[in-house]
Amino acid sequence: MTARGMTTASRTVRGTPPGVRLAGIDAARGLALLAMMATHVLATFEPDPQLTPTWIGLAFSGRAAALFAVLAGVGLALSTGKQQPLEGAELRGARRGIALRALVIGAVGLSLGGMEVNIAIILVHYALLFLCVLPFVGLRLKRLAALAVLWILAAPALAYLLRPWLLSADPPLRLGHNPSWEDLAAPARLLGDLFLTGYYPVLQWIAYLLVGLAIGRMALWKAAVPFLLVAAGTVVAVMSKWLGTLMLEDWGGRQALQAHIGDPAYPLESLLQVNLAGIDQSGSVWWLATSAPHSGTTLDLLHTSGAAAAVIGLCLLLGRLGDWLELDLLLPLRGAGAMTLSLYTAHLCIMAALHDQPLMPGWTVEGVYFAQAVGMLVAGGVFAAMAWRGPLEWATHAASQAGRHQPAQVRRPRRVR
Template identity: 50%
Template sequence: MQKKPVARRLTGIDAARGVALFGMMSTHVLPLYAPGTTDATWTALLFSGRASGLFAVVAGIGLALLTGGRSPHRDRPLTADRRGIAVRAVVIALLGLLLGGVETNIAIILFHYGVLFLVALPFTGLRARGLAAWAAGWLLLAPVAAHLLRPIVTAGVTPPTVGGNPMFEHFLVPQTLAADIFLTGYYPVLQWLGFILVGMAIGRLDLARLGVQLALLGTGVVAAVGARFVSAQLLGPAGGMAALLQTPDGRRYPLEAMLDVGLAGVDRSGSWWWLAVSAPHSGTPLDLAHVAGCAAALIAVCLLLTRRFPRALLPLSAPGSMTLTLYSLHICVMSWADQLVPLPDPVPLLWLQIAAAVALGILLQRLDARGPLELLASGAAAAAREGRADVRR
């Protein structure tokens, strides 16, 4: 009797992971600004910041499920879980470093993803309430810490970022690599750990229950809409936008247009009002709360839609069960496509990749097989998890 709800729950979570995968692919392939304008495209309005944040939240749910779900493991089982997660993290990080050597202008998330797994290890024994408290505090305070630390790190570390994706050679400048990964890069671990903690708190809930799914939906919508409303009030009537437009980078960039797409390249250290924005990848409390709320609401929708019909979202859940393989293939395809002359039309290029991902996901599911990189990561994790226990025996 217990098996059916678990299968439904995982199908919904896989579907959410599929949405994250296709959302990230869309932002990598399609333009984020309408050609010749500063108007955000529908791709930016839907997916910029939200897709990668959803990916991290679902990763947190996976960590919670790996460590006992509603009843977190203790003692030796938890130690074994942590050992397996650490090895999984190393495999993912190494893959990220390998892909970092591929010629692409995509900000690859995998190395940061592996580091996030490692940083989350101390939290894997907590229950839902403890994780929820840590997540709320982290979403609120980590951006403040980043705002204070970023100018210090930028002044003290030369250069303060790796200037692209992390690669093996960047270990020769460990201070720059650490600054980039934790604070100054595209996916700063200091703030992004909040997404992992939110996902872990969600993963500790009884996600098969209708009441929990509806509560998750309501909470997510309130957080997402509330964060945007508060940001609009602070930037508008409270005078925040006027203050930001007086900063050096506020005068240099089309700031109001960029709030819908992202603030990449903007120096946000000149004013505390930067913490009032909710722009994608701004890493502010309101940005993190908005993205986490959107992720929670979408996960709830996927769980509700697959509640009675686990295969209802098969075009999403099948590729969502092998995102490590499909994401890596996508990076390689885009590296190849970006070198073609002339450049291919982005719309058919995106849809061809989505169609191939869906077909491959469904095919492997029918064959009861896993993606090759998923098999590698889970196999290494399982060996690490069970190896020491076998030695003790």
Template identity: 50%
Template sequence: MSRTRLTGIDAARGVALLGMMSTHIFPLYNPETGAPTLVALLFSGRASALFAVVAGIGIALLTGGADPGSARSPARNRRGIAARAGVIALIGLLLGGLETSIAIILFHYAVLFLMVLPFTNMRLPRLAVWAGAWVCLSPVLAYLMRPWINANLVPPGVDGNITWEHFLEPVPLLADVLFTGVYPTVQWMSYLLIGMVIGRLQLTSLPVQAGLVFVGIFTAVGAKFLSWYLLIDAGGFAELLKTESGQTWPIGRMLEVNLTGVDQSGSWWWLTVSAPHSGTTFDLLHTAGTAAAVVGICLLLTWARPNLLLPLSAAGAITLTLYSVHIWVMAMVQAQEPALDPGWVFWPQAAAAVLIGIAFVRLGSRGPLETIASGASRLARDGTLAENRR
């Protein structure tokens, strides 16, 4: 693996996997005080954003990396990515039928793969312009569309995870995927575009890796600071408290942890928050900044010793399989009465993910679901299941 992959990218994906697992298992609020927990403050919104940014990096690497002109024909690449998206969507639909409170990302993830297809052959300057515009404008579009959707569609989205049954109501399904779901793809497209911008850089260069760390931290901190200034010093938070959601929800606490399920309408000041899963420009910049910093750190640590972060990179190389197994396990765990201690649920799963990942790396094999997705991609792209080793 060390000779054929950027193991730092796999390690970053491993961080995202374990971070998402922790938010699925540990409480996000202290049940006694209502204060955000450490897991919430570290990983809520950031882990899933890292997962999406790394997906964009992977697409960029699949389509030529820093030199997209060196890749196969754009049409063949797009066919391969579309086929991979189809497999991921199918897995997401199968997992969606499980009884679980976890918001499964895979179907939305697959839709993002399809949405990014027109950008796969773009070079860095043009791609950067698109990414910047998307980060700034997609939250405004979502803010304008959500009230119209809520007023005109019944239901305005999907209740729970997406399953085959929801295709019988295509309009609410489309609204959920694009605007009203936990992972609204119109805004989340920003993460894939930012990831593709990162993937178009010379990621083996130490200055580029260090630059990702510094620019990522500066962006993340700057977005939080500017959001805080607008909410506190400029009076935005007081205006939010006057809205219906501000009078219904404990907004002060939720701004630190998660705004999923909160109707962000009634005031343009909602666009100034940087809360996890708020989908605003400040949220996208903060979480994308933390993702870039994590990617840069992982690349720096593995620059001289590719297997230094083997526990993370091994798990990160087969995240589709490990994530799917995690959802299946959690469906069984959440059915248990009384509820199991979160520590006894998380640490065995984390250890198993690491050990299984290392075992597959040592065997020189992909994970089972990765093998299926890769095979479908090659079949659509090259017309054969045989791997092209050129």
């Protein structure tokens, strides 16, 4: 039997049609990358006095990064036993592999943190999230789902209570820039920023990986599961956004927050639609009632998690459609999604090279984005067609395999008496 036949047979034994699940998951990861890039390159506010949100800001802000984090949890579940989580020595090996992989990602993030770029780099937070969920990767679906709900409900309130204490320190435990190697000299400030005061607060974002782990423990190859993800995700996303709008607009929440913060540099109404990351969300419990992107509230976590689940379900359905048509509809997207670390790093390097530099004649900001997007889709398609790993993916895979390695036990001969 050929190697390809052996792979197909092994997948069939597990009850998983070859290619259905992984194609959809990688495609969703590719979409998350392209959407994150759009928020980095394209304007999220119109250049008018009201700073009206653009469709990029309305559609992708908060949701793209959350999808990326949820998919990290899905990937961890798929690599640690799928529906049946690993146990014993295999689970310990998997945890070591995840930890070493996180160290590689964190090192890349700290190295990129020193660049001059107007982008909040997620990689150090991403690596820390991997380490924080290690105790949970051996849990089954029901426990993961219950833990995810509990975390979504409790973590935002805890963050609301702890954040003022961190910000009142001297100096405040907030970086105001991307984490870099130099920040290791002030570990308290670095950890405070990573967990609570930074752009991607790990304390709340653990919820995304728990949601992803729960999704990854589902039977993703069964016909009903993608439809369930789309339906349930859509309902959760719509209801949480509706409830947030109700509390702010009809119950007086926005007026209370406006009176609390005075006149911010950006109109509060626009910030609530696009991004609350730079606002000090303390001093009023009404902050916990928002569903604004990057607010880290319960409603924000519910909305973005629901949206992520719906996108994952749609991508799984597209993967099934491609299998039925015997046509790889998702090749460029899944190729890009399989090497997001390398492509994300390349994107950051490009944006750092363009930082504070005039564009070449004939180029527009939109052209810069589409050139990068097309280039990454082409690269992803080529790498997927050739079954290659990206360079940084090769490094993380090697680290993971090193952690998973189980040394052979040497049996001592019995003594003859």
